[in-house]
Amino acid sequence: MKRRRLEELFAPHEDVLYCIFIQLDLRDCIRMGAVCKSWLSVSKWSIITRSPQLPWLMILPNFNSESWCNIRARSQLSWRMRLFNPNSNPIPAEIEENSLTKEEKELRCFLSISDNTIYDNIKFPEISGKRCCGSFHNAGARGWLMFINDDNLEMQLFHPWRRIQLQLPHHSTLQRERPFIDRSRNPLVVELKIRKSAMSDDESLLVVIHDFWYLGFWRKGTSERVCDVIYHKGKFYALSPMGSVGVVRFDTHKAYLEIITEKIELDHYQTLYLVADSVSESFFIFVRKCLVLPEAIEEAYVFRKTWGFKVYELGVEKTGEYKKNPVKWDASIQNQSKETCPHTVACVDWSDFQYFVRCFPDALEDVLLSAAGS
Amino acid sequence: MASTSNSTSSKIITLRSSDGEVFEVEESVALESNLIRRMMEDDCANNIIPLPNVTAPIFYLVIEHCKKHAEMKDNKEKKKELRSQGEELLKSDPHTYSNLMEAVNYLDIKSLMDLTAQWLADFLKGKSPRLIRELLKIKNDFTPEEEAEILERNRWAFD
Incomplete structure (x- = not known):
């Protein structure tokens, strides 16, 4: 009797299930793992053995909507006001009315570069209205993202897949090379903004890029200009705005950059990201290629449409030196955006090196995520 | 056993399912299965080839699908027909569908394996x-x- 009941079940052999699961995208595959125990083990197997899923880029959905424009305008105003009077109320009330709905603020999309899939509109109530300023992918720090609230400068770590939050020390505890008052003489200059950050394996050292590409870490400051930083195999690596990669060294007073690679040729309007390979020694430089949207240019900020990524691989030579290999991918996300939401992004205008206030919630935040569930 | 005299170009291969039923299949169809191909190459297929893991009703389905698959190569309509049949089977009788996949996997018929897996994957997409x-x-x-x-x-x- 019992045997007959078992026979009625849909129970293909694990090899057969595997053939099915590898045809599903990551999200569907994880979902299948909740059906029953044997499906869970095949789902895990399929996640581990599929082609590298990382890195993922985090994108704000539907960024060109009117409400996002309002949010950027609000952010700009709040920064300007703070410069003139640090104690001012950071949120002008009249702009607040038109801002995003609560739901819109919670949504993020993810683009998997390696298999060119977009995972749409995933909800994260915890990071509503906050800006991502760091992603960690090494050892104990793996999977954590760092968020900052640009209004009150409160910072926290957030693990998106496990949904854990950790509060960080307030932004004001970060030491700066110059006192705040010096730079605020020029009202167009913004101080105090964390752009990127990296964490060491034992989670004891957090390196951040603040102000305008200056390296800093808790307790010590520096005057190096860099545009991204990661922790990889025991060292901090940083990327200079010219596209050279360097190792971050620390002496007693400050951090500095020891350049190890040649420059990358850059066109105008490109943004650089440094991303470590999760399995090998090498890491990648991502060059984000954007188009300026002429209809959307306003005085204070520029709207950009991401139309692809150029990726350089940095591998270790036998001599221990790093060598920049030719382009590994030249991925385009142009065709993806038709069916899903338009992944138009507005971004910080770094390219002209003028220290104007153009730094609003980054539309494109780079993240490297641990393969969920594995 | 049926006579093979009417078939000059194609050899007939005799197979026996786990429940004892005997099938006669054209060689071209039977060779879609890598399992049978290997058995023939190893010369251990002179008589009746036993298939201990496949029952007769399932084997009927496999052969039917194999024939249709051979026909459909350049024919979009046949392709659609085969697909809708597969999906119909999946919805009405998932147990048989699972047995079909098992058999296809055992017989190692790559083309059919890809198809049946694809249909099921499409079926699973986006469902809770x-x-x-x-x-x-x-x-x-x-x-x-x-x-x-x-x-x-x-x-x-x-x-």
Whole structure:
């Protein structure tokens, strides 16, 4: 009797299930793992053995909507006001009315570069209205993202897949090379903004890029200009705005950059990201290629449409030196955006090196995520 | 056994299913199966080839699909027909569909394996675990705690 009941079940052999699961995208595959125990083990197997899923880029959905424009305008105003009077109320009330709905603020999309899939509109109530300023992918720090609230400068770590939050020390505890008052003489200059950050394996050292590409870490400051930083195999690596990669060294007073690679040729309007390979020694430089949207240019900020990524691989030579290999991918996300939401992004205008206030919630935040569930 | 005199170009191969039924299949169809191909190459297929893991009704289905698959190569309509048949079977009788996949896997018929896996993958896309259990009549063998933990770990995938 019992045997007959078992026979009625849909129970293909694990090899057969595997053939099915590898045809599903990551999200569907994880979902299948909740059906029953044997499906869970095949789902895990399929996640581990599929082609590298990382890195993922985090994108704000539907960024060109009117409400996002309002949010950027609000952010700009709040920064300007703070410069003139640090104690001012950071949120002008009249702009607040038109801002995003609560739901819109919670949504993020993810683009998997390696298999060119977009995972749409995933909800994260915890990071509503906050800006991502760091992603960690090494050892104990793996999977954590760092968020900052640009209004009150409160910072926290957030693990998106496990949904854990950790509060960080307030932004004001970060030491700066110059006192705040010096730079605020020029009202167009913004101080105090964390752009990127990296964490060491034992989670004891957090390196951040603040102000305008200056390296800093808790307790010590520096005057190096860099545009991204990661922790990889025991060292901090940083990327200079010219596209050279360097190792971050620390002496007693400050951090500095020891350049190890040649420059990358850059066109105008490109943004650089440094991303470590999760399995090998090498890491990648991502060059984000954007188009300026002429209809959307306003005085204070520029709207950009991401139309692809150029990726350089940095591998270790036998001599221990790093060598920049030719382009590994030249991925385009142009065709993806038709069916899903338009992944138009507005971004910080770094390219002209003028220290104007153009730094609003980054539309494109780079993240490297641990393969969920594995 | 039926006479093979009417077939000059194509050899007939005799196979026996696990429940003892004997099939005669054209060589071109039988060779779609890598298992049978290997057995013939190893010269251990002179007489009747036994297939201990495949029952007669399932073997009928496999042969039917193999023939259709051979016909459909340049024919879009046949392709559609085969696909809708497969999906129909999956919806009406998931148990047989699962047996069909098992048999295809055992017989190592690559083309058919890809097809049946693709249909099922398309069927699973975007469906919730609960709906899948219901449609395919799968028993939920997780404890409530285990299930809650899986959902909690990957909430993004289930929202």
